[in-house]
Amino acid sequence: MDFLKRLFGSGNEGSRGKAKDRLKIVLIHDRTDISPQLLDSLRSEIIGVLTKYMDIDTQKIEIDLDHDEHEVALVANVPVLRIKRGKVDVDKE
Amino acid sequence: MARVIVTTSGKGGVGKTTSTANIAAALARFGKKVVAVDADVGLRNLDVIMGLENRVVYNFIDVIEKVCKLNQALVKDKRVPGLYLLPAAQTRTKDAVTPDQMVALCEELKPEFDFILLDCPAGIEGGFKNAAAGADEALVVTTPEIPSVRDADRIIGMLESMGKSPIRLIINRLRPNMVQDGDMLAKDDILDVLSIDLIGVVPEDENVIRSTNNGEPMTMSLDSPAAQAYLNIAERLLGRDVPLMDLESYATRGFLSKIKKFFKGKKK
Numbered sequence: 001m002d003f004l005k006r007l008f009g010s011g012n013e014g015s016r017g018k019a020k021d022r023l024k025i026v027l028i029h030d031r032t033d034i035s036p037q038l039l040d041s042l043r044s045e046i047i048g049v050l051t052k053y054m055d056i057d058t059q060k061i062e063i064d065l066d067h068d069e070h071e072v073a074l075v076a077n078v079p080v081l082r083i084k085r086g087k088v089d090v091d092k093e
Numbered sequence: 094m095a096r097v098i099v100t101t102s103g104k105g106g107v108g109k110t111t112s113t114a115n116i117a118a119a120l121a122r123f124g125k126k127v128v129a130v131d132a133d134v135g136l137r138n139l140d141v142i143m144g145l146e147n148r149v150v151y152n153f154i155d156v157i158e159k160v161c162k163l164n165q166a167l168v169k170d171k172r173v174p175g176l177y178l179l180p181a182a183q184t185r186t187k188d189a190v191t192p193d194q195m196v197a198l199c200e201e202l203k204p205e206f207d208f209i210l211l212d213c214p215a216g217i218e219g220g221f222k223n224a225a226a227g228a229d230e231a232l233v234v235t236t237p238e239i240p241s242v243r244d245a246d247r248i249i250g251m252l253e254s255m256g257k258s259p260i261r262l263i264i265n266r267l268r269p270n271m272v273q274d275g276d277m278l279a280k281d282d283i284l285d286v287l288s289i290d291l292i293g294v295v296p297e298d299e300n301v302i303r304s305t306n307n308g309e310p311m312t313m314s315l316d317s318p319a320a321q322a323y324l325n326i327a328e329r330l331l332g333r334d335v336p337l338m339d340l341e342s343y344a345t346r347g348f349l350s351k352i353k354k355f356f357k358g359k360k361k
Contacts, residue, residue: 014275020282023239027246027286 025069032072034065046076055081095206097199098330099132099228101252103244105215107236108265111301112323113212114142116232119312119327121176125207128167128177130198132224133214134189137181144308145170145178154182156201157194163201172313177206187219192226199227208330217251225252231260232292237267237278242287249289261292263326268297269340293326295319296340 034042043063050056057079066075100113110133117129130153131139140146151166156179170176179202182189202209211228214220225231231252235245245262252260264280271277280294298319304311311320312327321338328335 014271014277016272016275016277016279016282019239019278020286023242023278023282023286026239026243030243030246031250 028070028072029067032065032067039063039065050078052084054083057081095128095203095209096230097203097209097211097228098230098232099211099213099225099257100232100234101213101221101225101248102215102234102241103217103221103248104235104241107234107241108263108295108301109215109234110138110142110212111305112232112234112263112265112295112326113210114139114310115312115320115323116327116330117208117210118143118170118173118176118310119324120208120210120330121170121173122312122324123327123331124175125331126175126177126205127208127210128179128202128206129210129212130179130202131181132195132211132220134181134220135183135186136214137183139212140168140178140180141308142305143170143178143310145180146308149178149180152180152182153198154185154189157190157198172309187214187223190223192223195223195227217247221248221251225255225257228257231257232263233260233289234263234265235283235287236265237272237283239278242278242283246287249287259290261290262287263292264294266297267294267340273341291337292329293322294337294340295322295326296338 043061046063047056047058047061051058060077060079062075062077064075066073100109100116102109110131113129117127120127129139129143131137133139134154137152140149145168148168150168151161153166155161156163156166166179168178168180170178199209199211209227211224213224233245233249233252235241249260262284264283267280268277272279280291284291296318298311298317300311300315300317301319304315311317312323318338318340325335325338
């Protein structure tokens with residue numbers, strides 16, 4: 001089998017597949033690369049929205065892009081102190 | 094009014110200048126009036142690739158600084174009617190120009206030509222931004238290798254945010270034999286990850302080196318695979334529906350060489 005594969009070149013045993021996989025992963029990371037300034041402004045806007053609805057512990061907020069090998073996620077860990085019930089009720093009326 | 098197209102890549106050495114020269118010559122052969130502008134200030138090479146280096150007197154920085162008139166800086170190619178070169182300054186740096194000045198230069202050229210091709214320097218800094226500023230459309234050149242495709246992705250993102258459209262891809266130096274042997278990224282592998290329109294695939298071709306040595310773009314005279322690929326790209330720029338070349342047929346020619354390779358591999 002190996003003999004035939006090498007002679008007719010079925011095309012999968014070379015470095016092409018590896019190149020494609022590596023390229024995909026590099027691009028996932030490149031495309032989601034974020035500057036500290038952008039992350040800061042994202043953080044302050046998120047805090048702005050959240051504080052309309054709840055009291056949060058702004059000192060303990062963690063917001064970051066979490067890279068694993070195949071995907072990137074925005075992970076936010078926000079300690080909530082109290083929901084502002086009044087505010088939500090006002091919006092419902 | 095001319096269409097202004099920037100040829101760019103991010104990574105150096107992938108064939109921007111060769112592509113610019115060959116597409117410019119091809120468009121001129123199809124009867125268009127074309128100027129190829131070398132936007133690589135300080136590292137000019139388009140003049141050499143086009144074989145016009147001995148006829149350069151002024152450059153486009155001289156035009157911007159009003160040392161000479163635009164017509165004095167344009168070098169007319171005597172081999173193909175309608176083909177002109179606007180050279181870069183060799184003894185200046187990229188900060189000698191601003192994006193606004195590039196835009197003004199292109200506006201001055203526009204009424205005189207059908208096509209303005211801007212040959213962009215490598216990189217994503219000032220030189221790239223200057224060249225791209227003047228353009229409406231873009232051609233992004235990549236080779237089938239990870240570093241080059243990665244840089245192309247970066248450049249495509251920047252061109253998109255600058256509002257260039259259409260942005261189309263040239264895959265350069267593809268080796269059909271290696272693709273068939275599973276040792277090179279194929280056209281579709283690259284299109285999968287970059288997701289932009291393809292305008293042509295140029296196969297690896299020794300004639301590129303010969304034509305650079307001779308100072309004559311391949312599309313002026315040669316009958317070679319790369320010349321054909323560039324002629325096709327020029328036709329597609331003109332809106333004609335030209336099918337992609339059958340590069341597989343170059344590869345299948347290598348069946349005998351595959352047998353040779355098989356026995357060579359066995360000896361190891």
